[in-house]
Amino acid sequence: MKPDAQEFAHRFPALARELGSTGCETLLSALTPRSLAAREVLIAEGTASSTIYLLREGSLAVTLASGGADLEVGRLDAGVIVGETSFVDGGPASATVAAIGDCRLLALPMSALEELRRQHPRVATGLLRALCHTLTGRLRSATDRLETLRGEAPAAGAAHTGGFVDALRALFGLARG
DSSP states (O other): OOOOHHHHHHHOHHHHHHHHHHHHHHHHHHOEEEEEOTTOEEEOTTOBOOEEEEEEESEEEEEEEETTEEEEEEEEETTOEESHHHHHHOOBOSSEEEESSOEEEEEEEHHHHHHHHHHOHHHHHHHHHHHHHHHHHHHHHHHHHHHHHTTOOOOTTOOOSSHHHHHHHHHHTOOOO
């Protein structure tokens, strides 16, 4: 069963702000409910996915294969978008995402996004803007982790102007310009 627009806005406030109430209702009509049992895999590392998921209830574990074992690198709680990287670029998933306990999600396949783009371009644009915010938030978080690993304390509340670039420079052995 799908949530109503009010519950949707409560669970996904950033997305709801992008869409407005009418846009939320339009997006809801394109979403398909999905349930996961505990330990059920939603996305497998190395496989491509053309679907994004909105985690409505429950928690998901994010793991990477490492030396024959799974290394948990994060947890996602209700209210997040999942599977956005592979959805956007069509490449393989960078991690496995599995339910910790029972979960309820809302799925949007690429074909549904394409239909939204044709029929409701403002809704599709709002969703893509929300995906960009999700991706940049995760990129900033990864940048902060890289800086921490390099022995630099990420500046709390500071603008993230050079962290990612500095990380890339370090990765490729380039001097600061």
